[in-house]
Amino acid sequence: MRADARENRARVLVVARELFAERGLEVPMAAIARRAGVGVATLYRRFPTKETLVMEAFAEQFAVCQGVMDDALKDPDPWRGLRTVIEKVCLLQACDRGFTAAFMASFPDLHSEARDRTWLGFVALVQRAKDSGHLRADFSPHDLTLVLVANGGLSSLPAEVAVASSRRLVAYLLESFRTGTDVLPPPVPLSLDLVLG
Amino acid sequence: MRADARENRARVLVVARELFAERGLEVPMAAIARRAGVGVATLYRRFPTKETLVMEAFAEQFAVCQGVMDDALKDPDPWRGLRTVIEKVCLLQACDRGFTAAFMASFPDLHSEARDRTWLGFVALVQRAKDSGHLRADFSPHDLTLVLVANGGLSSLPAEVAVASSRRLVAYLLESFRTGTDVLPPPVPLSLDLVLG
DNA sequence: CCTCAAGCGGACGGGGGTCTCCACTTAGCA
DNA sequence: TGCTAAGTGGAGACCCCCGTCCGCTTGAGG
Structure with missing residues (x-):
């Protein structure tokens, strides 16, 4: 995995944990992507479904x-x-x-x-x-x-x-x-x- | 208010109470309408918003x-x-x-x-x-x-x-x-x- | 029985959600 | 530096929700 990709993945996880903690699981994927400074596609490449992201987080x-x-x-x-x-x-x-x-x-x-x-x-x-x-x-x-x-x-x-x-x-x-x-x-x-x- | 309309209104309220009790407020208006045997429009004519229906129910x-x-x-x-x-x-x-x-x-x-x-x-x-x-x-x-x-x-x-x-x-x-x-x-x-x- | 306003229901607009497609960019190696 | 595969992001397909519009139906009074 490329260095930038790994970094993005980590940032997404951090942001997801923050937002899930603050606002619950109903926070949209787009919001997580935006706050992590990536596009939605990036997010979905690392975590095929929202559930995957939740479990990982x-x-x-x-x-x-x-x-x-x-x-x-x-x-x-x-x-x-x-x-x-x-x-x-x-x-x-x-x-x-x-x-x-x-x-x-x-x-x-x-x-x-x-x-x-x-x-x-x-x-x-x-x-x-x-x-x-x-x-x-x-x-x-x-x-x-x-x-x-x-x-x-x-x-x-x-x-x-x-x-x-x-x-x-x-x-x-x-x-x-x-x-x-x-x-x-x-x-x-x-x-x-x-x-x- | 016409007799059939009054009857429909009453049936909607009964059904709404049932469904809200069973499944919570997130039950769709269309589901209430369907189960009450009326169209969505009828429902919205009697209760301008979902909130109105909830309060009434x-x-x-x-x-x-x-x-x-x-x-x-x-x-x-x-x-x-x-x-x-x-x-x-x-x-x-x-x-x-x-x-x-x-x-x-x-x-x-x-x-x-x-x-x-x-x-x-x-x-x-x-x-x-x-x-x-x-x-x-x-x-x-x-x-x-x-x-x-x-x-x-x-x-x-x-x-x-x-x-x-x-x-x-x-x-x-x-x-x-x-x-x-x-x-x-x-x-x-x-x-x-x-x-x- | 006829009339017509009140009543009706389904199609549709608008918004917001998940997830995909695809043309563009960039890291990393020779 | 040039190549290429990995990475990227935004547009959009699809779905579900609330609430509206409009042409058709029907109750009920004369």
Whole structure:
């Protein structure tokens, strides 16, 4: 690949990340091209479809996500691990308007084996947190999805407000997860696949 | 107005409510017209813009909303009033995919005097609930908006799942509102106007 | 039954989105 | 420096949306 082409490709990715974070995935390809100082054709030569660009742009954050989960699984204090997963992923969602949408969209594509492994890990983490006595007994692993979808709703807010709101929402929820004593409505087997209809 | 015209108008409204509830406001006008068995022109003659149709279709639910708030303000038990407001409005949101969007969109248009009066009433309700000892002291009236926006995120789910999820989310949150003892991140002055940018 | 205004629906204009085609430019090597 | 393949950008094909125009249809009063 020629040097100028490589440079253009990199600039497109940077700009795409910026715009997706600011305005969400519905930002037009033409806007990305313009801000990157290239033509649309250049953009489409490097990324055959918009979806390709989105996935490439968010690959890094998906990896961060995976890392957060892995760290949590290794944490000797399962409650702290659980708390941290929720806090960090929700913060990612709140900071980046496109992240939630990209995450949902990519979900069916993610290699299902890795997905299942992560999920089973999380289920185990939940069980350990319950055994440790810090997590309410009627917490369901599906509540993670519930939190993610609800927190995703905040991404329609302006960035700073979204972050502050998310922090407060998560704090409320974690407190409920920890100290719960009342009877809750039953958990919902809430897979992210459902979001797509 | 001729009899057939009146009938068509009514059928359009019914169909519009159905489709908005199922698929959200982004359902095309042509789809509504088709399902109502009329042409687009007919639809536009009765409702000059899509926004008009949306407002007309949701007018009833807005009235319900206002009624819920009024009832809550009259409830002698302020904590029950507060709980009920949150539960009922969140249920409305979860049942109807278009409701949240219509509510947000209509917000700037609603006669601001009525809006402010309702808001001040809610602030008073919050204070009374705190005084009664059932609501945590650091609850902010802005947290109502936080709950609405977060719960609105669930409307991307299929209807039945959304309702069950919303119920559980609200239960978690209400429990936190009631029994709170920990220090929360500061409340965010979160007006619905912010959603629009 | 006849009339005609009210009502109707499909074709169309305008705008904005994704993605393609093609004539021109330029990096990089001999 | 000259050649060439890789790279480029803008015009435009195609699609979907909102909203309008206009010739045809029909309800309902005399």
